[in-house]
Amino acid sequence: MSDTQRTTIRARSAADVVALIPFLLGFHPADSLVLLAIEDTSGRIRVAARLDLPSADTPAASIDAALQRIIAALDEVRGASVVLAGYGPVERVEPILTVAGEALHAAGITIRTALRIADGRFWCLRCTDPVTCPPDGIPFEVATNPAAAAAVYAGLVALPDREALAATLAPVTGPARQRMTAATVAACGLLADVLDAAHTDSPGRAGSAVHADGDGADEDPDAVLDSRLGRALQAAARTYLTQVQARYRAGRPADDEHAATLTVLLDLPSLWEFAARATNGEAWQLQMWSDLVRRAESAFTAPAATLLALSALQAGHGPLAAIAVDRALAADPQDRFAQLLDRAIAAGINPDTVTALLSPAP
The missing domain is CATH 3.40.140.10 (Cytidine Deaminase, domain 2)
Structure with a gap:
């Protein structure tokens, strides 16, 4: 900020x-x-x-x-x-x-x-x-x-x-959770279809996206995203993020479909990095990422939680940042950026340092 x-x-x-x-x-x-x-x-x-x-x-x-x-x-x-x-x-x-x-x-x-x-x-x-x-x-x-x-x-x-304070980030329950679960399943299916098509379209790749053994485990995910469809997917994801941000900036939380789709898309490293560079600690960003942390399915909580932690640090709200990192690590103990933030918060990193690290190089 x-x-x-x-x-x-x-x-x-x-x-x-x-x-x-x-x-x-x-x-x-x-x-x-x-x-x-x-x-x-x-x-x-x-x-x-x-x-x-x-x-x-x-x-x-x-x-x-x-x-x-x-x-x-x-x-x-x-x-x-x-x-x-x-x-x-x-x-x-x-x-x-x-x-x-x-x-x-x-x-x-x-x-x-x-x-x-x-x-x-x-x-x-x-x-x-x-x-x-x-x-x-x-x-x-x-x-x-x-x-x-x-x-x-x-x-x-x-x-x-x-x-x-920690309770303000507690996962939603009841009908709200059921709606988000259904919307997340649909979003995962859509993303899987697009990635499957991009897999086929990736450089040096022809034919089916699935290997003979059925798992495609030796495919380079970077190559998939570097294909024509992969690049189009990443551009569309950035546009989607910008549209959801506009809703929260105007004080209108995303509906279940948009919220679920964004939490799934944030699994794309390029979109998370794009979102991280756009964090600045404004109140609407704290509200947005807090809302998405609460609504995200467990498998997709960590990206939103680390973005909340970044926003909170830049707003000077260290306790909220620490709780957000706790949520990220609970969802994904191996999340490398959550681990880094956890160490940075323990070391007392200040908001100005966070802002400088996220600013694009001149």
């Missing part, structure tokens, strides 16, 4: 920052450590990362590895300092805040402030003034906070917890 497309919401106090964190994550965190990297000159939040609070039996090496992954991402943001926010009881929050603070200090990263949040109150842990930072904490209410109100007005959502 370009800077001109980003909504500007100003946080003028610690209470504003605390109220905005759920909207940055997409859900209200609990038992969590949140790190916000904020540019010192512009005040722009460049990275919002979250870790589960470690339990008593969590290995120290695991905690350090998680922090180092985030610090690696923070290192890419020059001229930024960090807000640390721990959610939970003092006996669980203060130890991880200490460990995180030491790791950031060792990396040369400045800490703006360290907060603990629990039960509708927050504590500024570096503040010793009992008037401005009372021992029993400072009460806050997200529902009445002006920064949170601005976030809601901008269309940002803070769900109750991470499980609620």
Whole structure:
């Protein structure tokens, strides 16, 4: 998403920052450590990362590895300092805040402030003034906070917890699933017919598309798609994608036939790459790919889920991106791009890097 497309919401106090964190994550965190990297000159939040609070039996090496992954991402943001926010009881929050603070200090990263949040109150842990930072904490209410109100007005959502965010991508069930199953079977049959014809038309190939042994296993799929009909299929698939995108851009979700056909066509590597280069984190794209992830049959979920993850990363919505990658890997553990995204998210890749990687070479 370009800077001109980003909504500007100003946080003028610690209470504003605390109220905005759920909207940055997409859900209200609990038992969590949140790190916000904020540019010192512009005040722009460049990275919002979250870790589960470690339990008593969590290995120290695991905690350090998680922090180092985030610090690696923070290192890419020059001229930024960090807000640390721990959610939970003092006996669980203060130890991880200490460990995180030491790791950031060792990396040369400045800490703006360290907060603990629990039960509708927050504590500024570096503040010793009992008037401005009372021992029993400072009460806050997200529902009445002006920064949170601005976030809601901008269309940002803070769900109750991470499980609620994951539920927004749960597969459709009942009659909706039955309709999508039937539409997907029909789309697969149509694509198989076209590929069979392209197989016959592929360079150096004559006669039936099926080998004598009946499986055609030694046919090069790239050769099939490089045939006259294969190239026509890929061009038609790009047109189809553009038409479906226009529907979602206008606020009209695709019907079952169009949705199923697109999820099947996205199995074509060239169409997935074409769609990936067109992702930019706009709200309609998040809605489109989320809808298709929910409606896709399991065998065709991974392409739509990885495209949702790309859009979410570019929108700065890391938690949604992580959940989308989880859906992709659950559907296809061998999906190489889902595996790559999983590692990139763990390393704290930022939206600007994603956009640069997807931009066509000059």
